[in-house]
Amino acid sequence: MAKKEYAFYPGCSSQLKGSASNYLTSVNSMCDTLDIKMTPIPDWNCCGASVSYAGAGELSRHVMNARNFALSAEHLPGQDVVATCAACWLGAKETKEKLDANSVLMADTNEALKEAGLHYKGGTEVRHMVEVLIEDVGYEGIAQPVVKPLEGIKFAGYVGCQTNRPFGIAGESFENPMYLDKMVETVGGEALTKYEQKVSCCGGALAFSEPDKSQKQIKQIVESAYDQGADMIVTPCPLCQANVEVYQSEINRKQGTRFNMPVAYYSQLLAVAYGASAKQAGLDGHIIKPTKLQEIAVKVVAKK
Amino acid sequence: MNAPNELNLVALSRYGNDFLREVEERVEDGEWVKMCMQCGVCAGSCPFGPHWEHSPQKIFMMIRAGKRDEVLKSDSMWMCTSCYNCVVRCPRKLPITQIMHGLATYANRLGLAPKMQPTRQWSLLFWDNCTKTGRVNELKLTLGLYFKDGLVSGIKQAWAMRNIGLGLLLAKRLNPFELIKGHECKDKAGIHRMLKKAQEIEAKRLGLGER
Numbered sequence: 439m440a441k442k443e444y445a446f447y448p449g450c451s452s453q454l455k456g457s458a459s460n461y462l463t464s465v466n467s468m469c470d471t472l473d474i475k476m477t478p479i480p481d482w483n484c485c486g487a488s489v490s491y492a493g494a495g496e497l498s499r500h501v502m503n504a505r506n507f508a509l510s511a512e513h514l515p516g517q518d519v520v521a522t523c524a525a526c527w528l529g530a531k532e533t534k535e536k537l538d539a540n541s542v543l544m545a546d547t548n549e550a551l552k553e554a555g556l557h558y559k560g561g562t563e564v565r566h567m568v569e570v571l572i573e574d575v576g577y578e579g580i581a582q583p584v585v586k587p588l589e590g591i592k593f594a595g596y597v598g599c600q601t602n603r604p605f606g607i608a609g610e611s612f613e614n615p616m617y618l619d620k621m622v623e624t625v626g627g628e629a630l631t632k633y634e635q636k637v638s639c640c641g642g643a644l645a646f647s648e649p650d651k652s653q654k655q656i657k658q659i660v661e662s663a664y665d666q667g668a669d670m671i672v673t674p675c676p677l678c679q680a681n682v683e684v685y686q687s688e689i690n691r692k693q694g695t696r697f698n699m700p701v702a703y704y705s706q707l708l709a710v711a712y713g714a715s716a717k718q719a720g721l722d723g724h725i726i727k728p729t730k731l732q733e734i735a736v737k738v739v740a741k742k
Numbered sequence: 743m744n745a746p747n748e749l750n751l752v753a754l755s756r757y758g759n760d761f762l763r764e765v766e767e768r769v770e771d772g773e774w775v776k777m778c779m780q781c782g783v784c785a786g787s788c789p790f791g792p793h794w795e796h797s798p799q800k801i802f803m804m805i806r807a808g809k810r811d812e813v814l815k816s817d818s819m820w821m822c823t824s825c826y827n828c829v830v831r832c833p834r835k836l837p838i839t840q841i842m843h844g845l846a847t848y849a850n851r852l853g854l855a856p857k858m859q860p861t862r863q864w865s866l867l868f869w870d871n872c873t874k875t876g877r878v879n880e881l882k883l884t885l886g887l888y889f890k891d892g893l894v895s896g897i898k899q900a901w902a903m904r905n906i907g908l909g910l911l912l913a914k915r916l917n918p919f920e921l922i923k924g925h926e927c928k929d930k931a932g933i934h935r936m937l938k939k940a941q942e943i944e945a946k947r948l949g950l951g952e953r
């Protein structure tokens with residue numbers, strides 16, 4: 439397989455000791471196996487996420503994203519910008535589409551960027567890691583390096599919102615996207631395709647400002663996984679992961695439930711299936727231990 | 743920014759009763775508002791639907807009816823979780839999420855947004871936090887939220903969440919040293935300059951402050 443190279447936009451939560459640092463760990467391991475080279479955009483900045491609108495105007499948000507595009511074009515010319523975080527991807531992609539379509543907005547953006555000594559010519563492609571896997575690597579390519587199929591583990595594929603809407607993954611429906619289930623099956627796991635909270639909202643950033651309303655959402659997301667007989671939830675979104683894992687104890691405390699449902703990233707599944715250790719797959723980064731994945735990660739198998 | 747300010751007076755004198763035109767000219771994606779055909783799919787698709795005083799569908803009609811105060815002082819838009827469910831389902835393809843954010847931005851600019859609305863405060867904290875160094879400082883952001891209403895309630899909230907904090911610490915997903923120094927961009931100064939410029943340009947484009 440020829441080496442694939444991308445300009446990596448890892449995002450704030452993935453940084454060392456950040457709330458999704460184990461996501462990054464597993465992505466690195468997965469990409470090593472798949473011969474994908476991810477070079478972080480030098481000095482990348484926050485995208486502003488989806489909840490900064492009270493303080494940020496539209497232009498400020500676009501300028502933040504365009505700064506990353508300009509840095510990427512300067513240092514990693516010709517490479518697609520690839521984000522692992524749903525909000526980073528959405529924010530950056532929205533900016534890309536708006537600037538491509540509106541020359542006034544583009545001129546204003548560049549006038550502001552000049553203050554940071556940068557210029558954005560346009561044309562940057564913004565993609566999610568999931569798109570790289572599905573479109574550039576392909577399901578066959580994903581399956582090829584599997585040495586430890588995730589046999590016997592039942593996964594509730596929780597796609598969530600922002601990896602699915604408004605842009606979504608090409609060829610998938612907004613109401614019932616199948617890529618996550620397909621990915622689970624590709625690495626040997628059992629996908630619970632009837633999991634009905636697949637595209638529900640966990641409250642997103644409002645999990646902080648509206649905890650009770652968000653925890654109501656999270657409760658349904660976890661309950662439904664139990665109803666389907668899931669061993670764990672799997673998601674492509676770092677905020678979904680954090681919200682759905684971290685608040686289970688709060689819901690237990692307030693409502694007397696006994697939730698203890700692990701929530702893993704798709705990249706951790708792939709990493710473990712490719713033979714990564716628990717540490718390499720970021721399995722040590724959970725409050726609720728993904729024991730079934732850990733069991734497979736410690737198994738010794740003959741190298742393919 | 744929590745009492746009607748000078749910008750609000752100037753906007754009133756400029757637009758008078760024509761709130762629709764005001765929204766079209768000054769709110770992000772506001773030109774889409776008149777495309778709403780009042781089907782209500784947005785209202786039925788919202789995960790926080792029951793908590794909205796006025797659904798997006800109602801907000802759109804209220805804008806056309808010139809209910810300026812009721813819209814801009816409403817806490818409805820602040821209930822948006824940015825799930826984009828309404829956007830993908832809207833038969834007229836209105837960018838509803840973006841319009842709700844835009845209305846919130848505008849209400850806040852004019853000092854009309856409800857001061858104690860938790861998501862308004864959270865949103866301001868977030869923007870301030872991520873632009874200070876160019877990257878989010880998760881610890882300061884979370885503590886900033888807990889302590890927004892003072893020391894006593896902050897300690898209470900932080901105490902209530904202690905087990906989660908400890909869990910994250912053990913999982914190496916929380917760094918106590920972020921209180922002293924977190925992750926940051928090298929060119930903070932450049933980021934500050936470009937954002938200041940962006941705000942100036944946007945204020946001029948929108949004619950904020952012009953009669």
